[in-house]
Amino acid sequence: MSSNSESVEEILGYQSAILDTVADGIVCIDATGVITTFNKAAEAIFGYDADEVVGQKINMLMPMSHARHHDSYLANYASSGKAKLIGTRPEVEGKRKSGEIFPIEVGLTEASYQGRKIFVGVVRDITERKRVERLKSEFIAAVNHELRTPLTSIAGPLALIQSGKLGPLSPVAQKSAEIAMRNCNRLTVLINDLLDFEQTSSGKAQFDLQSYEVHELVSRAVQDNATEAEGRGVILSVLQETVYDCIRVDRARLLQVIGNLLSNALKFSEAGSEVWVGAECFEGRIRISVADRGIGIAREHHDRIFQRFTQVDSSATRRAGGTGLGLAISKQLTEQMGGEIGFESELERGSTFWVIFPVAPSVMAAAAE
Ligand SMILES: Nc1ncnc2c1ncn2[C@@H]1O[C@H](COP(=O)(O)OP(=O)(O)OP(=O)(O)O)[C@@H](O)[C@H]1O
Ligand SMILES: [Mg+2]
Structure with missing residues (x-):
């Protein structure tokens, strides 16, 4: 054996030794869907040895319903260069050697080596x-x-x-x-x-999406929460800019979301301070925001604030009560209506929570179209 080929083998051995230590299954395929790499974790997940699958089509690891479409997906990608799934982590189904169909999460990336495309799937068994x-x-x-x-x-x-x-x-x-x-x-x-x-x-919630003028939604939300604000001695006001554009939402659900944001803003503010609700239009989108000058949220808690049952463990939060569900629900509702939710907050300075929705054509414009 030439020293050259030895080094190629060494490199391959070295690489697969590394891949075999990875806890997630790694399955690579070429542009025609033929499996080129199958690490130890993938063997454990699918129940095949690497030499049973390397050189075979990836379809063998999928239930029939997906397998049928996979070839046309790859062909479509080859002709259009558009891969919808690259860079995503879809939850799909896999098929084990035993024939059992089971749920997997696959992180998909693409690489190229010597002008050839390689698709890399990082597979996690999510049955449990x-x-x-x-x-x-x-x-x-x-x-x-x-x-x-x-x-x-x-x-x-x-x-x-x-x-x-x-x-x-x-x-x-x-x-x-x-x-x-x-x-x-x-x-x-x-x-x-x-x-x-x-x-x-679970996707069971029903949404009745219609166009509504933003200023009307905002003033409704403020009216709904006026008594609560009064009870807490907090001044609740609407920011000057009035947006007459429409957004397409389920009215009751959107009011529920703003109500959650408002209830937090009021809850975490001192008596005598102010809470603002505002709306602004930018780049074809509308942002509705609820701002307070209350206790704020420390940076280290920002990542998990939308997870359910998250409550920043300060005496102020404990005093304020609640269960830590408001924001988790608000995020789900907002996203399911096609919007985004987010916030900026600084400890002891206050917070601004916002939702963003695309501007919807007004009822008249839609009818004219
Ligand atoms: N405006 C805010 N100012 C400071 N902290 C906030 C604010 N909004 C949310 N938080 C923090 O985020 C946590 C989660 O908020 P969320 O609305 O999900 O739950 P909650 O208000 O505690 O309970 P629930 O809404 O279910 O009654 C709060 O407990 C609080 O620690
Ligand atoms: Mg809340």
Whole structure:
């Protein structure tokens, strides 16, 4: 063997030794869909040895329903140069040697070597994750159902007792009934929030998308939260710029999102400070923002603020109450209506949370078209 070929073999051996230490499956294919690399983790995931699959078509690792389309996908890519999936991490299905179909997440990238294209798939078996997700959804659905019915039967009579319609109450009894009622309402909100989150994350939520003028949505949201602001002694105002453009949203859902942002802004502000709701139009998009000069959010918490049950663990947050679902739900709702959500915040300076939606053609313009 020439020293040259030895070095090529050495390099290959060296590379596959590295690939075999990676915990994720790595499957590479060429432009025609033929498998060129299959590391140890991929062997464990799919149940094949590398030499059973290298040189075969990638379709053998997919259920029939995907396999049929994969060749035309590659052919389309070869002719158009457009690969929709490159750079994404789609959740798809794989097929093990045993024939079992299972969920995988595949990170797809492309490389080229000596003028030839190589597609690299980093494969993760997400069977367990999906199972846990399903269990969690089922559990939440069951708990919701089981809690909601008795809770309604507690709330009804309690409201009656509290109103005095069932007879006069002593001041102490009145106070107790009010506390019970308040807690009953808190439970109802929590249960509704959990149900909402499950529905939106499983794609079961229904959206009635229509065009609405932004200024109307903003003033509605402000009106809806005026009492809450007053109760907290916070001044709630609308920023001057009035946007007459329309966005296409589900009205109740959008008001729910702004309501969540407003409830946070009010909750984390001191009495006497101000909260602003504003809307502005830029580059064909509308940004609706809710700004406060409250406690703000430290940088290290920024990454997880939209995850559910996230509450920055400060005494102020604990005092403010809540369950940490508002922002997670808001993110889901916003994204499912085709918008974006984000924020800027500085500790002790305040926060601005915003949603962005594309400008929708007004009803008249749409009709004219
Ligand atoms: N305007 C804000 N100023 C400071 N901190 C905020 C603000 N908005 C959100 N946060 C932080 O993000 C966390 C998550 O907010 P989120 O709305 O999801 O939950 P929550 O308000 O605690 O409870 P819930 O909305 O379910 O009643 C809050 O607990 C708080 O720590
Ligand atoms: Mg909240």
